[in-house]
Amino acid sequence: MHSDYQLIQRCLKGDSVAQELLYRRFAAKMYGVCLRYTGKREDAQDVLQDGFIKVFGNLSAYKGDGSLEGWIRRIFINTAINHCNRNMFIFSELEKNEYAHFTPEDVLSELSVKELLVFVQELPEGYRIVFNLYAIEGYSHKEIAETLGISANTSKSQLSRARVALQEKIKKNLKYSVYEQTA
Amino acid sequence: MNKRLEEIDNLYRKKFGDFAEDPPEFLWDKVRTNIPPAAVKPGLINLIRNNPFVSGIAGTITVAITAVTVYLSAYEPAEAPGIAAVEENKSLLADDISAIRQISLLENDRNTVNSPDVVSNSFQEKKANIPTANTLQPASQFTSPAVNALLPVSSQPILTENTTIEPTDNRVEITDNGNIFNRINNGEDIILEKPSPIAPENLVVSEENTPVTQNPVVIQEETTLISPETIEKEIVPALILTPLPTIRLASNEQALPEIQNPGLQEQLQNAPPVTDYRRNHTWSVGLCSSAEILSSDFQFAKARENLILGYGLTGKYEKNGIFIESGASFFRQSGFIDHNVKYSSLDSVGFYYNVDSLTFDAYWDSAHQTFVVEVVFHASPHTVFDSVTQSQVVRSPSSYSYLEIPLTFGYQKEGRRLNWIFQGGVVMSALIRSGEPELQLSHSENISSLSTARISQQRSAFGLNYFIAAGLEYKIGNHLGLMLQPYMKYYRKPLYFDDGSNKLYTTGLKAGLRYIF
Known part of the structure; x- marks a missing residue:
């Protein structure tokens, strides 16, 4: 097993074996990131391809300040954001069921990752990106605002709407009986 | 209510924390064919380049080895x-x-x-x-x-x-x-x-x-x-x-x-007083040009900014091999300034049809033996514009000119044709011209609001660096010498405002002519 440093040095020298090793090491995780940020698998694959090209092109810029995975993940997040439509924050208001009751944890835990992924992918781009950045990556609204070039309030409202939209999707997909019992 | 809504965050964070899925195999082939050619740097050079401490050691070793070599080559054991x-x-x-x-x-x-x-x-x-x-x-x-x-x-x-x-x-x-x-x-x-x-x-x-x-x-x-x-x-x-x-x-x-x-x-x-025909002290002036390469991890030091070109005039007083040198030189550094530009612009977000008129067309449908009245909408499309906020990094070229005042000391080992020179000292630099043009936006149409924030560091008015060099001077004639001097500078006070995490250091080569009076 190569250390990150050895792997990077070999990649910088143009070692194709090392490049493939690096790709294999992070491809699955980064593909998961891409899937979360994009609506379609084809888009996720485009982002994955672009992201790895950027990683290999900028590998010399990695100074070992943080983990290599974190550095690569940031590249993929930025690539995914750039891949999205720039008009992603213009959406119609969600008009109904905004404050609907949510399902308890035990019901949610029955949902599979694939189901949850589909729900996220079905979100409008703006909701999806803000939700991913906030809920999963742990960005603050201020950081999201700086990253996306929007205001913090916009970020908050996008997150709120994303949550409601996800809630609606989850409710629709849960067995009605279970939902009725808990509602 | 918010707390309950936030449960979905926890759910996703928990489920997607280590979420991974193998991508299709063909993707690697696509990635591989598009990987940019590696900028191969030898490991040792890379290590020296990225580590100021190692660079300093390498420089010291180089100077020491050169000094010992020169001493040994010039030493001739005395005979009886x-x-x-x-x-x-x-x-x-x-x-x-x-x-x-x-x-x-x-x-x-x-x-x-x-x-x-x-x-x-x-x-x-x-x-x-x-x-x-x-x-x-x-x-x-x-x-x-x-x-x-x-x-x-x-x-x-x-x-x-x-x-x-x-x-x-x-x-x-x-x-x-x-x-x-x-x-x-x-x-x-x-x-x-x-x-x-x-x-x-x-x-x-x-x-x-x-x-x-x-x-x-x-x-x-x-x-x-x-x-x-x-x-x-x-x-x-x-x-x-x-x-x-x-x-x-x-x-x-x-x-x-x-x-x-x-x-x-x-x-x-x-009889006239005894003097050494080699003259144990000399005055000289030198005219030289230099090319420096930024070697440190300077955030915005890309290709254009890596090269610093300079010209200088120095005076030198040497006595018994020890000399002091000072003068003035100018160097120019080109680069880029990055601005983060946020702007709102009106952009098309879609269109709708406006019904301009409504007509009723009535006719007898003989096939069905019925009287038909059709409503015809006469509509025209209208584009809808809305304000879109965007953020963009705008890069613009810049150039800076500096005046340098060196104050250096050194030792000069004289040979028949070659003088070996070992030199060190401090160099003060002052920013005398800053060429930072107005920010030009290529997409200025329909911009409704604009804010810019400079990302690149501001240039400082004064700098101070330590200078060390080891080189040689080839005597073309009795009064003229050709200098060739590799050197290294370490900026104690860099040329830009810095938080102290990055210290600028450069390596360069100075070449020029020296006239000895």
Whole structure:
């Protein structure tokens, strides 16, 4: 097993074996990131391809300040954001069921990752990106605002709407009986 | 309510924390074919480049190795001329060519040489009596019995017809067949050596007629002769007891014999002060250009910013190898400034149809035997614009000019043609011109609001760096030298405002001309 440093040095020298090793090491995780940020698998694959090209092109810029995975993940997040439509924050208001009751944890835990992924992918781009950045990556609204070039309030409202939209999707997909019992 | 909504965050965070899915296999092929060519840097160079500490060590080692190499190459172990001469003289009678050319006056002969008889004869007369290479004359041919007695049997002084001995201002030049000998003082001995340009440092030559020596004199001639037949043409006969000008060891005056010739005494008193023809101190000016490469992890140091070009004029005072140098130089650095631009612009977000008119078309449908009335909407499309907020990094070119004032010290090791120079000091720099053009936006249409924030660091007005260099100077002529000097700078106070995490350091090469007064 190569250390990150050895792997990077070999990649910088143009070692194709090392490049493939690096790709294999992070491809699955980064593909998961891409899937979360994009609506379609084809888009996720485009982002994955672009992201790895950027990683290999900028590998010399990695100074070992943080983990290599974190550095690569940031590249993929930025690539995914750039891949999205720039008009992603213009959406119609969600008009109904905004404050609907949510399902308890035990019901949610029955949902599979694939189901949850589909729900996220079905979100409008703006909701999806803000939700991913906030809920999963742990960005603050201020950081999201700086990253996306929007205001913090916009970020908050996008997150709120994303949550409601996800809630609606989850409710629709849960067995009605279970939902009725808990509602 | 919010708390319950936030449960979905936790759910996703929990489920997607380590979410991974294998991508399709063909993606690697796509990635592989699009990987940009690697900017290959050797590991050691990369290590040096990325680590200022290692860079400093590498620079120090390089300078140290260079210094030791120069010292060892310039060092010549001193011989014991007197002993060597005696050994050589033993083989003189056996036609040993080298022995012919190396004759020694031993220490105990000194007083004999200084006889009035010898002193009273003029130089030319002496020369006329000296046997030539054609006929090796016995020692008794010398005018002075003292001189003859002084010479060992094997040490016949021989001069060719073309041999002349001419005293100059501060040294003796012995010319033989066009070969010029110089006399040097090697501590204990006085050596005539060909063709070394080195002249004695502490000898006073005042009168051609006084063959006074303090110490054994050895004449060494480095030319190798192949056979005795060539002696007449090529050999430089040894000259010892011919009327050498007075030789006096300034550093050993108490050992000087008393000069009895009044004319010589007068000349000695009026003789100019002894000076080293190499001059132990010099003034010089240098005109040089330099190219530096940024070597540190400077955030915005890309290709254009990595190169710094400079020109300078310096003055240098050198004494006994130690010198101080200062002056002024200008250097220019080009680069880019990055701004984060946020703007709102009106952009199309879609369109709708506006119904302009409504008409009712009525007709009889004979096929169905019914009367039909159709409503026709006459509509026109209208594009909907909305304000879109976007963020963009805008890069614009910039250039900066600096004035540098160096103050450096160093050591200069002189060679015949090459001077080795080791130098270090501080360099102060001041920003004298900052070329930062107005930010130009290519997408200025329909921009409703705009805010810009500079990302690139601001340039500081003053900087200070430490300078170290090791180089050489090739002497083109007596007054002109060609400099070539690799150097390294470490910026104690960088050229830009910095949080201290990144220290700028550069490596460069300085080349130029130096005029020595």
